[in-house]
Amino acid sequence: MAGQGLLSVRGLTRDFRGFRAVDRVDLDVAAGSVHALVGPNGAGKTTLFNLLTGFLRPTAGRILLDGRDIAGLPPERVARLGVARSFQITSLFPQLSAREHVALALQSPSGLGWRFWRSATLMRRYTPRADELLAEVGLAELADAPADALAYGRKRALELAIALALDPRVLLLDEPTAGMGLEDVDRTVELVDRVRAGRTVVLVEHNMSVVGRLADTVTVLQAGKVLVEGPYQQVRADERVITAYLGATDAATDAVPHGATDAAR
Numbered sequence: 001m002a003g004q005g006l007l008s009v010r011g012l013t014r015d016f017r018g019f020r021a022v023d024r025v026d027l028d029v030a031a032g033s034v035h036a037l038v039g040p041n042g043a044g045k046t047t048l049f050n051l052l053t054g055f056l057r058p059t060a061g062r063i064l065l066d067g068r069d070i071a072g073l074p075p076e077r078v079a080r081l082g083v084a085r086s087f088q089i090t091s092l093f094p095q096l097s098a099r100e101h102v103a104l105a106l107q108s109p110s111g112l113g114w115r116f117w118r119s120a121t122l123m124r125r126y127t128p129r130a131d132e133l134l135a136e137v138g139l140a141e142l143a144d145a146p147a148d149a150l151a152y153g154r155k156r157a158l159e160l161a162i163a164l165a166l167d168p169r170v171l172l173l174d175e176p177t178a179g180m181g182l183e184d185v186d187r188t189v190e191l192v193d194r195v196r197a198g199r200t201v202v203l204v205e206h207n208m209s210v211v212g213r214l215a216d217t218v219t220v221l222q223a224g225k226v227l228v229e230g231p232y233q234q235v236r237a238d239e240r241v242i243t244a245y246l247g248a249t250d251a252a253t254d255a256v257p258h259g260a261t262d263a264a265r
């Protein structure tokens with residue numbers, strides 16, 4: 001049945017020259033939840049994300065945001081309707097300060113296009129909210145720092161503040177801990193845990209301990225299809241999930257759910 005989640009996907013399919021990367025996916029993202037998409041390499045997670053955000057057009061299927069079909073709309077429209085994406089997509093400008101980045105995002109209707117006017121008026125108007133958002137992601141002290149001067153984890157926090165500037169109804173996080181050391185991973189988990197309050201989050205994440213700490217619901221994709229969906233503890237103990245990960249051709253160790261290797265021994 002359609003319309004069960006704030007974001008509901010029905011029969012979503014995407015072919016690339018005859019190859020089916022996403023295969024009749026159904027998904028319900030409940031309002032206020034953190035919903036993780038996981039799966040072995042090539043499972044279709046990125047393609048699904050690109051479909052949800054309008055970066056790719058579906059071959060078939062529907063994407064309902066609060067009952068309204070947004071499938072096939074361009075990314076700017078999708079963002080304006082309230083589906084915003086952070087990480088691995090935002091380009092930061094080396095010389096602009098953290099505050100200027102967020103102020104620019106606040107004045108941009110979609111958050112995707114940057115208009116290059118850094119007027120005093122613009123800054124005056126948006127600085128209070130920009131500073132609130134920077135404080136929310138732990139960057140209050142670094143508001144004046146140019147993006148270039150921020151360490152990797154801080155850059156990602158800034159990207160998150162930029163996405164939050166859109167006041168999204170659904171926030172999509174694309175591998176928020178990718179490429180991070182343990183300390184930054186911990187900090188990022190705390191950060192996402194903090195900003196999730198009152199928000200709805202869809203997360204693609206390879207690190208299953210991060211998924212376990214953040215997600216209310218986990219959907220496991222395999223070969224473009226939904227393999228299993230449920231709470232983390234249930235999903236990670238599921239035989240089908242363990243087999244899918246261990247059978248993956250590229251069995252990167254960090255892609256194997258915690259518990260899967262133990263259970264398989």
Ligand SMILES: Nc1ncnc2c1ncn2[C@@H]1O[C@H](COP(=O)(O)OP(=O)(O)OP(=O)(O)O)[C@@H](O)[C@H]1O
Binds near residue numbers: 021040042044
């Ligand atoms: N533009 C494209 N043209 C052709 N095939 C594509 C294209 N984009 C993705 N694919 C294929 O679709 C399948 C799913 O890819 P996708 O990147 O969505 O998987 P993923 O789960 O995000 O993988 P990873 O965890 O490695 O990022 C893969 O087999 C991939 O080769």
